Amino acid sequence: MSKKRKNDAAGNVIRIGDKVISLEGYLTKKPKTEDSRASEPGSDTADAARQQPESSKTDLTPDGTKKSSPSEFVPSRPPAGDPQYFEARKALPLWTRQDEIRRILRQKDVLVLVGETGSGKSTQVPQFLYQEKWCQRRRVRIKPSEGEKAQEVSVGGMIAITQPRRVAATTLAHRVSREAGTPLTGQKGGGDGNGADSKGLVGYSVRFDHRVPAGTKIKYLTEGMLLQELLRDPYLRQYSAIIVDEIHERSVDVDLLSGFLKQIISGDKAGRGGIPLKVVIMSATANVEGIRQFFSTAGPGGSKSNRPQSSVEYLQIEGRQFPVDIIHTPKPVPDIQEALLKTIFKLHTEEALSDKYGRKDILAFLTGQEEIESAQKLIEEYASTLAPGLPKVKVFPLFGQLSMEAQHEAFQPIKGGHTRKIVLATNIAETSVTVPGVRYVIDCGKAKLKQFRSRLGMESLLAKPISKSSAIQRAGRAGREGPGKCYRLYTQETYDSLYDRDLPEILRTDILSAILTMKARGVQDVFSFPLMDPPQPESVEKALLHLHILGALDDNGAITETGRRMVQFPVSPPYARVLLAAAEPKYDCLLEVIDIISCITAGEDIFHQLRTEEAREEVEEYRKELFRREGDLLTYLTTMQLYAAENTDRVKWCKDRKINLRNMKQALNIRKQLRGLCVRQGMMEQQPPDPQPFSPTSPEQASSILKCFLTGFSIKTAILAPDNSYVTSHGKHVIAIHPASVLHGQKKEAIMFLEHVYTQKSYAKKVSVIQAVWIAEALEG
DNA sequence: GAGCACTGC
Incomplete structure (x- = not known):
């Protein structure tokens, strides 16, 4: 106890075993007093x-x-x-x-x-x-400059x-x-x-x-x-x-x-x-x-x-921070869930619910939704067996796809005094949000990471060890309101073996947008553009090639008029290309394409994924009118059209269909913005009035829309092989339709997919049915 | 049969 007090005064330190490590410049923070x-x-x-x-x-x-009324803001001495x-x-x-x-x-x-x-x-x-x-x-x-007046x-x-x-x-x-x-x-x-x-x-x-x-x-x-x-x-x-x-x-x-x-x-x-x-x-x-x-x-x-x-x-700038005890496991843990459960209930049964600094809640960092949900179940099961005299626990999951209200719950002080809050979070709690009341952090040492494989033209989303910097950041979450503890579910040796810092995003993402951004801002030689961590030259070459295929760069690698128009849109280059094509008389489906792209770029998915059979049955009737046999893109279109036409209660409309209201609102914002940009670029006369009565898209129109998307995604197509698997036209990879797609489990002659992600296996997402002959047509341009 | 987190006139 006296040891702790000594360090309180010094602040700005983390203790690992007997070692005291200064956190200067990492996660240090001024201790709060009631006043400040x-x-x-x-x-x-x-x-x-x-x-x-x-x-x-x-x-x-x-x-x-x-918020004070504006009159209170009148500056006396600004x-x-x-x-x-x-x-x-x-x-x-x-x-x-x-x-x-x-x-x-x-x-x-x-x-x-x-x-x-x-x-x-x-x-x-x-x-x-x-x-x-x-x-x-x-x-x-x-x-x-040349030819210009001063x-x-x-x-x-x-x-x-x-x-x-x-x-x-x-x-x-x-x-x-x-x-x-x-x-x-x-x-x-x-x-x-x-x-x-x-x-x-x-x-x-x-x-x-x-x-x-x-x-x-x-x-x-x-x-x-x-x-x-x-x-x-x-x-x-x-x-x-x-x-x-x-x-x-x-x-x-x-x-x-x-x-x-x-x-x-x-x-x-x-x-x-x-x-x-x-x-x-x-x-x-x-x-x-x-x-x-x-x-x-x-x-x-x-x-x-x-x-x-x-x-x-x-x-x-020197900072002050409550000390955080770091406890590593002595041996590697074979089972994260079990180690998590043990740590939580050891803490819960041995430590007080609060002290003079305030609440003493628990925040655990896990990798993803699935892990969080199964952990929640385990904890709740175990908690029900606790002796009646002990404080209760309440578990709050926290991840990005959760509704706003559900996320909000994790930040609220708990109702019912004799209860400890346990928040199970993804990386969202590392940077994006702060959970108040946390004094114990449990760190599983991993996080899911999206990584673009330039050579394969696909992404992976896999759980990987975090960096030291990230581990320190996580631990720091325990010391924001009072002295805290961080239990790392991995050994000191494992910690020592971690990279110092995370890979910067530019080294693990598709740099297509980044390269076009440079070109549009006057960078001729993108290879010599100053970057703190330059990507592999092969990745840059791949991106240049891809931009050339999209028509954004000419044969010399200079930006084209098409490329200049593409950067005006706040979407990635393939989507921008599709928007431009949609305004051509050949396709004539600009409003439809805007609706679809708005839904796609609004967030992870506008459809909530349904966990149970009951939940699926509940929304089946509602969702039936949204789903189209042409695939996900036409389904998005129908959804946006019906949502925009819904004039009485959009909140209920979304709830009935288990649609993410937040993403849907965002999609509507994006739709308005994209329409405005298209008007400005002379691609359409004026924004059509809203709401419009709904009329279903005809099969002919649907074909036009899908052919239009092929102008940006011709390389993301696959053909059904004789053995009933889909094989990509570029790279000849076997790919499966993602379970979240309306086409999951279906066998069609050919498909177009907007995303290619490796998780459990190689998955096609945002999938549509196409004809094999369209692919060749699209490649001819 | 499965879903880290952000952003853009």
Whole structure:
């Protein structure tokens, strides 16, 4: 006990056996007191809203309190900020470093800042910087490029801060606007300053939601959104600084963004009239050496000139974190479920339900839905045999495909006092959401990982060992509210053998979109584009070839007009190709194709998978009118058409058919966006009115639609072999129709599938019936 | 007979 207390004071450590390991720069976090808690900025507020994304968009503020009316936001002294939040801001570890941060950025263009997620860096750093002199907007003359006149433009004035997720961007913007005491208003689609608006300091921009008040200096946006802006504004002239937050998550978008930023800062700045762009890279984990080096070496083309290298400063913000005891198993466990059960009930029977820090609930990280559901069953069975005097347990599953309400339950304080909460979660709890009350973490050491096999042209989704970084992140979830414990269901040796960090997404995903993104933003030689972790040249070649087949690149590898139109759509290149084809008179099925693509890109699947025979029988009658014998695409189309035509109660409509309401709403949003883009590109006259009465698609139309999809997916086809198995036309792999497909178990002459995933075996998903002759026709173009 | 997590004018 005394040992523990000693470490409480030191903080920022993890104990593994007898060893004490400093967590500096990993998952450290300021201990909360009763006072500081309610108004602590940083990811906690973001986390709070991630748990209820719907409310963050409506009338709830990030911390769940009612939003004040706009009149309360009228700034008295905007630069000074709201005194209500001042004390809490001053208590942040970052606060005392603000002069240092300002000084560094006056001298250098790049700062790499390591600080734990709770340090407040996401909220404070932009507020430290926006009044700096270098942050002012300036009029400059741009040197004319060939055939152009010299022009005067504005450069700078805003700070962009990027986030991997939409909720984080919107929540942080709300938080900072309240701290600053300025309103976060502005029309959707960008603040056009409609007179009555007072000037705001803070704005945000994410897909489907933009609030940029007149006078915005600090703008939160998703990484994808900034990439989008780069398309129109290659020198990011709107901005004086770009803050890249959560870079350790290493999404494809942030890797591309880093490449473009590196090009801008190591270029000659002519495009910005000589005004430098400041870049702040922020990471929650300390293994940023590669990132530092990436930004400190001159980019391609930079080395041949005598230009000085851009200088990079490094700063680590000390953090405080409750200590977390790490307990490894002495021997490898043969059965994860059994080990999990034992650990949970040992904890449950030996440890108190709460202490002075609060609840002491359990969070277990498992690999997927199946594992979670069977574990839940086991735990509930075992719990029913517990002695009557013992506290009860209540199990909450937590994974992405769960309905919003079911997810929400895992975040609520438990009803009935004498009960311990046990949350069984996938990786979703590692980054996307925070479960409150957790003091015990159980880590199975694995996670399911999607990996693209460039050579085979297919993906796999398999459980793989996590990285050390990930294991530390998981353990840290136990120390957010008080001293915690993490039980790893694997040995110390296993931990030592793990990779330090996860493979960045760009090395395990299809880079088709990434390559087209580069091409559209003026990168001619994609092989020499600066990337922190360049993919294998063969993968790049494959992607170039594929883009050429899709008509996005010409024989020289330059982007075509078709390619330029494709990047306008927020969908992957094959889907974009299908959209373009759908507008051609030959196919003439644009509205239908938009409906289908909206359903597909809205989320995992709009149809809830049904576990039991009873559940299936229950929805059978309802779903019968949706299902089409042509396959999944026509089924999606019918579903969207009927959903859009449903005018009385869409919630009930979805419930009856066991359709994911959240994904369906998202699909409708995407449909509207895609229709708007098609109107703008002149592919259709105007958006048709909604709702439209439903009329079933004729077989002829259905054929047109499927042929249209073949323009993007001709290589994803398979023919029925004499032995009744499907064999892909490219690669000659045996493939089975996924059980979630309406065509599962059926034998047809030929099929087209939009996805090819290896799990238990090689599966075709999103499958349609086609004629073998269509394949040859599609390949002829 | 089976479903890690994000994102995009």
